[in-house]
Amino acid sequence: xxxxxxxxxxxxxxxxxxxxxxxxxxxxxxxxxxxxxxxxxxxxxxxxxxxxxxxxxxxxxxxxxxxxxxxxxxxxxxxxxxxxxxxxxxxxxxxxxxxxxxxxxxxxxxxxxxxxxxxxx
Numbered sequence: 166x167x168x169x170x171x172x173x174x175x176x177x178x179x180x181x182x183x184x185x186x187x188x189x190x191x192x193x194x195x196x197x198x199x200x201x202x203x204x205x206x207x208x209x210x211x212x213x214x215x216x217x218x219x220x221x222x223x224x225x226x227x228x229x230x231x232x233x234x235x236x237x238x239x240x241x242x243x244x245x246x247x248x249x250x251x252x253x254x255x256x257x258x259x260x261x262x263x264x265x266x267x268x269x270x271x272x273x274x275x276x277x278x279x280x281x282x283x284x285x286x
Contacts, residue, residue, distance in 0.1 A: 188215030191194075193208040206274070232271035
């Protein structure tokens, strides 16, 4: 067993990743394929206005909002989400998520080990 404290995991700047735009973004990788053969589990922190582009995953994705106000969207529409919201995105669904223009936003993301992300431009 391993106990991981989010506050002790360094935030890695991800702003320059091709999937993000609109502001600063950082990641805290809590559980990776190096520590689990089943899951990827990370915190993603968006500055106000920062978002990701439409994309898909090869596994389902679960998001748990931990801070602020954000938007999750698919091709049918957008939903505003706040702390405590859980979002289930089925594998292959084209979607995006990020902070509103006036609030920072953080969520935990869970995907299957080996899952890949494809930007849908």
